Amino acid sequence: MNAPEASAKLDLQRLLPEGAVTRFDDGALRITLQLTVYELQAVFRAAYWLTEKAYVYLSRSSDDRLEVTLIAKSGDTSATDQLGWKFLDDLVDHQLRVTLHRETANVRDMIVAQAFMDVDAIQSASAHSTDVQSAEPPEAIRRWQPAP
Amino acid sequence: MAASALSADPVVLDASLYPEDCVRSAVAAYQPYAEVAIEQREGPKLLVRIRSKAPASDHTVRREFLNYVLDLSLRQHLAGD
Numbered sequence: 001m002n003a004p005e006a007s008a009k010l011d012l013q014r015l016l017p018e019g020a021v022t023r024f025d026d027g028a029l030r031i032t033l034q035l036t037v038y039e040l041q042a043v044f045r046a047a048y049w050l051t052e053k054a055y056v057y058l059s060r061s062s063d064d065r066l067e068v069t070l071i072a073k074s075g076d077t078s079a080t081d082q083l084g085w086k087f088l089d090d091l092v093d094h095q096l097r098v099t100l101h102r103e104t105a106n107v108r109d110m111i112v113a114q115a116f117m118d119v120d121a122i123q124s125a126s127a128h129s130t131d132v133q134s135a136e137p138p139e140a141i142r143r144w145q146p147a148p
Numbered sequence: 149m150a151a152s153a154l155s156a157d158p159v160v161l162d163a164s165l166y167p168e169d170c171v172r173s174a175v176a177a178y179q180p181y182a183e184v185a186i187e188q189r190e191g192p193k194l195l196v197r198i199r200s201k202a203p204a205s206d207h208t209v210r211r212e213f214l215n216y217v218l219d220l221s222l223r224q225h226l227a228g229d
Contacts, residue, residue: 024152025150026152028152030153041225041226044226048218051218051219055214055215056215058166058218059160069153071152071154071211
């Protein structure tokens with residue numbers, strides 16, 4: 001594959017939906033993101049890893065839209081495209097981490113709390129659950145009989 | 149299409165993305181390398197003008213400044229996690 005073909009294959013503006021990416025005269029790319037899809041925390045984290053190889057600028061176009069403008073430090077257009085793809089890949093990864101972090105927050109808090117407790121909260125919670133199971137069932141359940 | 153925001157002068161920073169204290173810290177940190185000043189405030193936006201003191205071009209210093217202020221802002225945004 002020659003250089004123009006390789007460059008065309010990476011062209012973010014051509015390959016992503018219309019309006020998602022804008023290319024500027026100075027070689028920079030602006031990627032528009034929906035904050036309902038990607039949270040700010042995920043965008044920041046992905047942008048941070050990009051700053052080693054690119055210059056990055058963030059702006060808001062509306063309450064639910066964020067624009068990420070980037071250009072490779074080398075100034076090379078295909079390098080900027082490659083970094084744009086890498087940013088989008090990293091963004092999915094970081095968004096997943098942010099979601100999992102939120103979903104597992106309760107379990108994490110419980111483990112940390114357990115580490116600083118005198119009593120075994122997890123064990124005693126489990127013992128309590130066993131006690132409940134072995135306790136006398138309520139009247140309605142005791143009277144219930146399976147159908148013959 | 150015209151030049152991007154990475155080449156614009158002054159640089160416009162949204163306070164919801166770049167907290168003002170981070171911008172002020174970055175402006176102070178860049179004083180040895182550039183003439184940097186918060187020129188104006190337009191609602192939640194700060195306009196920052198940057199002129200290089202070193203042989204490096206204004207573009208390069210401006211872009212390095214943007215990466216630096218992004219780093220400071222990221223730390224502040226994630227500090228509450």
